[in-house]
Amino acid sequence: MSRTTAELTPAAGAFLTRPATAAFTTLRPDGTPHITPVRFTYDPAAGLARVTTRAGARKARNVAAGGPAAPVALCQADGFRWVTLEGRAVVTDDPERLAEAVRRYTARYRMPPPFPPDLVVVEITVARVLSLNL
Structure with missing residues (x-):
């Protein structure tokens, strides 16, 4: 079932606060998908999901190469x-x-994220929420 961020059910919202991982999909410069497990946070009021990572990580480089609004997806199952x-x-x-990303990560996972010297945050402006059985 497809939902907009404003239609996030209470059950889906609670599901996204559990200390779980998600599959993060970005697009490589050649257009093929790159999928990697990540920890993330979601702020439904702001419509933002956040992933902390190294600037040199493939996912960060893919987003940077995608321009000012690279298409991405996070799936927690x-x-x-x-x-x-x-x-x-x-x-x-x-x-x-x-x-802010570190603060939210620490609250969700009850520990701070790793702090490599090139720590960055991937901020995702959520346009669509898809869910099943929540």
Whole structure:
């Protein structure tokens, strides 16, 4: 079932606060998909999902190469229950935005993310929420 961010069910919202991982799909410069497991946070009020990573990681490079609004998707699944967040992403090392991502990550996973010297945040403006059994 497809839902907009405004239609996120309470069950789906609760599902996205569990300390779980998701499959993060970005597009390589040649257009092929790159899928990797990540930890992330979702702020439904702002319509933003955030993934912290290294600037040199393939996912960050794919988003950066995709221009100012690279298409991406995050899918968190547990058996036959899942939520996919689709949208456009940007990579930033802005200290305030990075601090907010780290704060939210720490709250969700009850520990801070790794802090490599080239830490960045991929911010995803969520345009569509897809879910099943939530």
